[in-house]
Amino acid sequence: MNLKNAVPLAILCLGLLFSHAAAAGSLVIGTISDESVKETRIFLPFAEYLAAQLQEEGITAGEVRIARNIAHMAELLSRGEVDVFVDSPLVSLAVRARCGSRLVARRWKKGVAEYRSVVFVRRDSGIQSLEDLKGRVIAFEEAFSSSGYILPRHSIATQGVQLAAMSGPRAERPADATGYVFSGDDENTIEWVLRGLVDAGAMSLRGLKRRAGDDFGSLEVLLETESIPRHVVSVSPGTTAAFSSALQAALVSMDQGNEGRKVLESFERTTKFDAIPDQTLDMLDEFEKPVTALIGGN
Known part of the structure; x- marks a missing residue:
């Protein structure tokens, strides 16, 4: 075989071999x-x-x-x-x-298959709309939670509500925005709302109904997101x-x-x-x- 032709042929064969291996x-x-x-x-x-x-x-x-x-x-x-x-x-x-x-x-x-998130408050809080959350605090679950942060925050933002991060629920609240904190867990979010440590919480509707149990009647939903x-x-x-x-x-x-x-x-x-x-x-x-x-x- 002509060596001049053999080299390209060898390269082609190796290429086919590696392509098959890949x-x-x-x-x-x-x-x-x-x-x-x-x-x-x-x-x-x-x-x-x-x-x-x-x-x-x-x-x-x-x-x-x-x-x-x-x-x-x-x-x-x-x-x-x-x-x-x-x-x-x-x-x-x-x-x-x-x-x-x-x-x-x-x-x-x-x-x-799908879920939707909600923003909720205590029924006796006097909060009737997202606008009422200005100067107050909402608890999300964690930064990577779709149902407990990303989806509800996106929906809140589309309503024109400004959010400001806080170091904790007892930190100074922003006067011209809604402060937010991370609770770390949906159960904490519910507990913080019920105890008045925060004014509102966010999580999936299904999760809220399941985790709140008998306390669900004490809560009111302010916002429901689209289902995803x-x-x-x-x-x-x-x-x-x-x-x-x-x-x-x-x-x-x-x-x-x-x-x-x-x-x-x-x-x-x-x-x-x-x-x-x-x-x-x-x-x-x-x-x-x-x-x-x-x-x-x-």
Whole structure:
């Protein structure tokens, strides 16, 4: 063989080899958390199940990768180190804005397809509108909570209410804005409102009804947000349309067999996955810019 022709041929063969090797390998499922051991234990059976369903796509194993924050997850997706990202829709939108990931399915986490958040006060507080919260304090759960912070804060902002961060519920209250603090937990939020430590709280409507119990009658809802998916599944920006379709088919069919239902149950009592309705996708597209501005790359 002419050596002049052999070199390009060898390069072509190596290129084909590495291309095939890149197509085969692990399916890496990603999420954002500061509890990597706990999250890995939750996500690994799910990743391994999907890997088994995607063998014809060159997948041989399932793995889990935990990101520190939104920016880190966007970086992992961009580099192809994470293939599939599962999280709340608002966090997923912030990640998508940074890396171009694509939403492919809706997760019915704990049997819930969608949820809405509320802002609530004590019924005897005399507060009748969001405007009445000026100079008062509202408690959110934590900065990464979609239902307990991102969604209600976005809805409050659309009503023209100005919010100002406070160091704690007993700190000096802003005169020309509504002060806000983080309670760290939905139960704390309810307790702080009932005790008068803060004037209002925010969380999912379903969570408020469940956690408040007999005290629910003592509370009044000032604002209900729009309904959004409980959780969504995204794929990395480099994912092919064929692989996305195969992944979506594997997800949607999980609840149709015994093994899939067992894995779903272990995956935080997920009921099923389905396609995201077009109307919901349109709404999420509208949310992307303001939500990304709100939570940035944290």
